[in-house]
Amino acid sequence: MMDRTLASLRAENESLRQRVTRLEREVHFLRTHHVFAQGLKGETLVATLTGGLLSSFAEKYDVKIGGEVTIEVKFSKLNAPVPGRSTRRWNWSKPLGYKDKGKTFDFLVLIGEKDDRFPNQYLDDSPYIFFLVPKEDVPNIMTRGAIMGANVQINTHLASARSTASLALKRFIVPEADVSALLNEAHVV
Numbered sequence: 001m002m003d004r005t006l007a008s009l010r011a012e013n014e015s016l017r018q019r020v021t022r023l024e025r026e027v028h029f030l031r032t033h034h035v036f037a038q039g040l041k042g043e044t045l046v047a048t049l050t051g052g053l054l055s056s057f058a059e060k061y062d063v064k065i066g067g068e069v070t071i072e073v074k075f076s077k078l079n080a081p082v083p084g085r086s087t088r089r090w091n092w093s094k095p096l097g098y099k100d101k102g103k104t105f106d107f108l109v110l111i112g113e114k115d116d117r118f119p120n121q122y123l124d125d126s127p128y129i130f131f132l133v134p135k136e137d138v139p140n141i142m143t144r145g146a147i148m149g150a151n152v153q154i155n156t157h158l159a160s161a162r163s164t165a166s167l168a169l170k171r172f173i174v175p176e177a178d179v180s181a182l183l184n185e186a187h188v189v
Contacts, residue, residue: 042075042111045128049180060097060104065183072105076112078156088115088156090129094149095138101149107183108133110169115156126176132183133172140168 043062047054052063052071061070074092081089090112097103110131114122122129133141142150143165154169155161161170174182 042073046073046109050183070105071107071109072103073109078113078115089153092152095152099149106135108138118157121158123175130174130176130179131172132174141165
């Protein structure tokens with residue numbers, strides 16, 4: 001009896017060791033591939049704010065609220081489009097998926113790290129700026145990408161952002177506290 005228990009524990013231990021090794025490789029991969037880390041950061045933030053559920057990998061949306069409202073989330077760091085210049089930009093790639101196909105969602109939430117040089121343009125004290133865009137308005141905020149699909153981009157100095165797509169995007173700025181309220185309201189409707 002004791003030998004069977006010991007053998008069972010050894011087998012379970014070996015299985016758990018293999019699982020830990022597999023999970024450690026996965027964590028290493030996610031930590032070393034910044035695109036995944038950024039994406040997970042934004043998705044987790046929106047799921048936490050809204051009480052939504054994160055989707056599985058490669059789903060057609062990132063977060064679901066109340067089993068009904070689907071959300072695609074994109075996160076951007078402050079980017080320098082021209083090295084050595086002071087201009088900063090937020091860039092979000094492929095909001096509709098690769099070659100503008102494959103994503104199905106009700107709302108696009110764009111999150112950007114705030115540019116501390118322009119504190120007066122933000123609606124709250126969150127470290128991030130939020131854009132909450134209904135799916136039907138996404139084509140109005142996109143710029144065309146030649147190979148992979150469309151992108152969304154805007155200068156972090158919002159007063160200087162005057163392109164048609166930038167003007168359309170600026171209409172969708174919301175304070176962090178309103179992200180949850182607006183998306184949960186959409187769930188109730």
